[in-house]
Amino acid sequence: MRARLAAMSRAVVIFGLCLAILASCSKSGASDGGSGASGSAPKVTPSTTDNTAREQARFDAERKPEKVVEALGIKPGGRVADVGAGTGLLTVHLARAVAPNGTVVATDIDGAVLELLHARLDAVGLADVVERRVVGAETPGLEAGAYDAILLAEVDHF
DSSP states (O other): HHHHHHHHHHHHHHHHHHHHHTTTTTTTOOSSSOOOSSOOOOOOHHHHHHHHHHHHHHHHHHHOOOHHHHHHHHOOOEEEEETTTTOOOHHHHHHHTTTTEEEEEEESSSSHHHHHHHHHHTTTTOGGGGEEOOOOTTTOOOOOOOOOOEEEESSSOO
């Protein structure tokens, strides 16, 4: 019972921090009113594919996302949220970790970057593992108590 209360307390603190961070962000970052539609999908060319691969390799080398996944104990079948997912540099690792039966909920205030995230995941066969959500700057768009882990990395607005 004590361990369960401690885990719930940690989850509440993490969720509270998420809310506080998001609440401190400017409303001006929301791009499409939360509809999830961003117009046409990004055009993928050999040049953008090369840039995406280089960007992913650099992120992987610098940030060691596999260590994050390992440290958090993210396993197949898990449910994880990536708040401020952007183009999905971390999301792809989370999706690999929870696949084939788990889910990653990737949120961002910008629908266009979530389209880029979708292209990145589609290229590696993981698009079906990730649910994309466009959210407002003050609303995380996550259900309470529904996640094994909630991650935020470089979540900021100007």
